[in-house]
Amino acid sequence: MAAAVFHQVIGTPHSSLHHEFRENTLRLNSNNFRLEIGVSRRVCHRSDQRNFCVVKASTSQTSVFDPVSSPSTNNTNNSKKKSNETALILMRHGESLWNEKNLFTGCVDVPLTKKGVEEAIEAGKRISNIPVDMIYTSALIRAQMTAMLAMTQHRRRKVPIIIHNESEQARTWSEIFSEDTKKQSIPVIAAWQLNERMYGELQGLNKQETADRYGKEQVHEWRRSYDIPPPNGESLEMCAERAVAYFKDQIEPQLLSGKNVMIAAHGNSLRSIIMYLDKLTSQEVISLELSTGIPMLYIFKEGKFIRRGSPVAPTEAGVYAYTRGLAQYRQKLDEMFH
Ligand SMILES: O=C(O)[C@H](O)COP(=O)(O)O
Numbered sequence: 572m573a574a575a576v577f578h579q580v581i582g583t584p585h586s587s588l589h590h591e592f593r594e595n596t597l598r599l600n601s602n603n604f605r606l607e608i609g610v611s612r613r614v615c616h617r618s619d620q621r622n623f624c625v626v627k628a629s630t631s632q633t634s635v636f637d638p639v640s641s642p643s644t645n646n647t648n649n650s651k652k653k654s655n656e657t658a659l660i661l662m663r664h665g666e667s668l669w670n671e672k673n674l675f676t677g678c679v680d681v682p683l684t685k686k687g688v689e690e691a692i693e694a695g696k697r698i699s700n701i702p703v704d705m706i707y708t709s710a711l712i713r714a715q716m717t718a719m720l721a722m723t724q725h726r727r728r729k730v731p732i733i734i735h736n737e738s739e740q741a742r743t744w745s746e747i748f749s750e751d752t753k754k755q756s757i758p759v760i761a762a763w764q765l766n767e768r769m770y771g772e773l774q775g776l777n778k779q780e781t782a783d784r785y786g787k788e789q790v791h792e793w794r795r796s797y798d799i800p801p802p803n804g805e806s807l808e809m810c811a812e813r814a815v816a817y818f819k820d821q822i823e824p825q826l827l828s829g830k831n832v833m834i835a836a837h838g839n840s841l842r843s844i845i846m847y848l849d850k851l852t853s854q855e856v857i858s859l860e861l862s863t864g865i866p867m868l869y870i871f872k873e874g875k876f877i878r879r880g881s882p883v884a885p886t887e888a889g890v891y892a893y894t895r896g897l898a899q900y901r902q903k904l905d906e907m908f909h
Pocket residue numbers: 674675676677678767770794837838839
């Protein structure tokens with residue numbers, strides 16, 4: 572994916588703004604993310620009675636930082652230091668209107684049902700004590716609704732903000748001019764690569780009627796086999812080619828840099844990602860089923876993904892005892908909000 576370049580202008584009270592641009596003031600680099608912060612007379616809008624500096628980032632990501640007290644950052648002076656472990660939450664969207672009608676949905680952009688809304692809120696309660704620094708969703712509304720509704724339950728009370736990188740205007744028109752506000756924000760990246768598998772000519776068809784017409788085995792093969800695509804649609808393998816590639820290129824570097832990440836996506840895009848995380852074979856993935864609105868927690872540590880299962884409830888201590896970092900984060904939330 573071609574990297575986008577954007578400029579973020581942020582307000583700052585410091586007189587150091589009048590220094591010449593120092594190219595290496597702050598530089599963050601990873602495979603997919605490059606950030607330079609510098610100050611230049613050329614870009615300082617002195618006539619505006621406010622001071623500005625320029626943050627220049629080369630990425631398809633965001634400039635909404637999250638230096639708050641998550642396990643990944645609370646023991647460092649800045650968020651550049653690599654963390655020992657980070658949390659990865661995967662969440663399939665809540666029930667959609669077409670799930671309810673038992674229709675093949677794929678890339679058709681259908682919203683949640685009331686039950687789906689409730690599932691998303693319930694999922695949010697389950698992860699309400701787990702740190703989230705960045706959110707990735709598909710480009711589809713059911714995943715985005717799920718992520719947003721889940722975050723209404725998070726105890727940290729940060730605001731998920733959808734990042735608009737689609738054009739220069741979209742970027743500049745959605746700029747945030749307060750450092751404090753940014754710190755209370757979670758960037759949300761919507762990526763089509765995380766979309767549901769494209770179901771081809773099955774999209775909009777009733778699943779039961781399709782099984783009656785083509786046979787149960789054939790439909791099961793289309794729905795669950797690894798490499799057999801539905802008519803003119805994507806097989807799981809094809810879906811993995813873009814979803815897992817996106818995960819490796821864009822999301823893993825965030826985890827590596829110490830960010831805790833939540834992904835709200837779909838049955839099959841998440842199945843392909845779980846296949847990669849859990850090193851499942853193409854046989855094993857056939858029986859992998861994901862329920863709507865159930866979060867799954869992984870810990871990313873020393874380059875490995877450790878499956879922790881699904882947090883049962885916010886009150887359930889067990890899941891937080893899995894790692895010291897998570898337990899500490901939870902304790903900090905208790906201190907802050909009680
Ligand atoms: O796209 C769909 O219809 C569902 O979200 C997933 O369908 P599946 O259970 O057939 O994979």
